[in-house]
Amino acid sequence: MRSSLPDRETLWLAGIGVALSVLTAVGPALHARLGGWALIGVFVVASIGAFFGARLGERVDQKRALLIILVGAAAMRLALVFTEPTLSDDIYRYIWDGRVQAAGINPYRYVPSAPELAPLRDPAVWPQINRADYAVTIYPPVAQALFLGLTRFGESAVVMKLGLALFEAATIAALIALLNRLAIPPARVAAYAWHPLPIWEIAGNGHVDAAMTALLVVGLLVFFKGRTLLAGVMVTLGAMIKPPAVLALPVFWRPWNWRLPLVVLATIAVAYLPYLSVGSRVFGFLPGYFKEEGFSEGWGFRIVWLVEQVTGPLPLAGAAYAVLAALALASMALAVGFRADRSEWAAIRSLSWLLIAFLVLTTPHYPWYFLVVAPFLALCPTLTAWTMTSGGVYLYYLFTDPTIPSYEMRFATFTLATLATLAYDLWSGRRKLSGPVGETS
Secondary structure (H helix, E strand, O other): OOOOOOOHHHHHHHHHHHHHHHHHHHHHHHHHHHOHHHHHHHHHHHHHHHHHHHHHHOOOOHHHHHHHHHHHHHHHHHHHHOOOOOOOOHHHHHHHHHHHHHOOOOOOOOOOOOHHHHHHOOOOOHHHOOOOOOOOOOOOHHHHHHHHHHHOOOOOHHHHHHHHHHHHHHHHHHHHHHHHHOOOOHHHHHHHHOOHHHHHHHHHOOOOHHHHHHHHHHHHHHHHOOOHHHHHHHHHHHHOOOHHHHHHHHHHOOOOOOHHHHHHHHHHHHHHHHHHHHHHHHHOOHHHHHHHOOOOOOOOOHHHHHHHHHHOOOOOHHHHHHHHHHHHHHHHHHHHHOOOOOOHHHHHHHHHHHHHHHHHHHOOOOHHHHHHHOOHHHHOOOHHHHHHHHHHHHHOOOOOOOOOOOHHHHHHHHHHHHHHHHHHHHHHOOOOOOOOOOOOO
């Protein structure tokens, strides 16, 4: 008769889950008391724990493993969801945008400091809003609808984070379904569910990328079930929260099929319709953001910036880089759309590499932009994706410890590490198109 007692590996998995839950719970205090290096250490240890948790989970009873992983994931998120955001203040703009809409005002019309919005100011949210005196909202219409909906349950950071946590629960559920569908042990989901980036950036800081990622992953599952148009609607809605979700569309599209592009355009039109009273200003602070982050001048692309550290200023380098990057990404998208292999594995692999290429080429300046590749740590792990998600902690602007290198030095290190791991992944051919899904070599 087989013993019902957990084996040694199951106990080890549970031990990792408990350790990561405790580490997450004490993480904010360690950061506050010991500074940036403590937070970096928390991320490094937790990333290693997520990696080994996923590996170990594959070797034990899957029902037990999933129970341990999901309980651990919930505990880690509960440890942060009721804390004040400390690594970003974006969530307060979300709440403000929801409040403005509830008052019947188009969020793209006024900057928060405008006298027309004075009656909406309060001591809890208003003082925390970034760019309040010069920037209207930057967030697209589906994000705005989400802000309005969630703030009707309460205009607080906790309510916003709890709402976004529900989207993340959908991401985890869809990942488990995808792993089962692909005959991968579902316990591999620990690579995402226990990873510190989604835990800290969604439960801790409440970034809306959680909703975009959920629509992307659920849309992928819907696509595999044969509902291509519905999947296209879902990822288009996701792209109108944060743009990277649009990269799933080449994966869904079949050559010369006109229905998916029409559905995408119709979805965009319907989403923007409620906000068109401001005309061309419906794109909000986006042009100003590109300028503020240095993309208009070129140095915002950190690869250009790195080259110019050696060569000195290069006229038109930023514009030339932007054109070449756009052409490279468009070429990849076309290759994916016209791919001969229409298997589910090829779709996942193609989407993973499209997202990685987008992030490498655009060189985001903030860690939470890498959330979009975090689900692929479970589905299609690459060393590049692990570097982006786990090393992203190095990019927080708030690190002011004198022992921590400058932001420029940190970004240079991160960018070079990402390029090195990308070169390794490409050189070693980590996954062959016809190879087994579960391999990571």
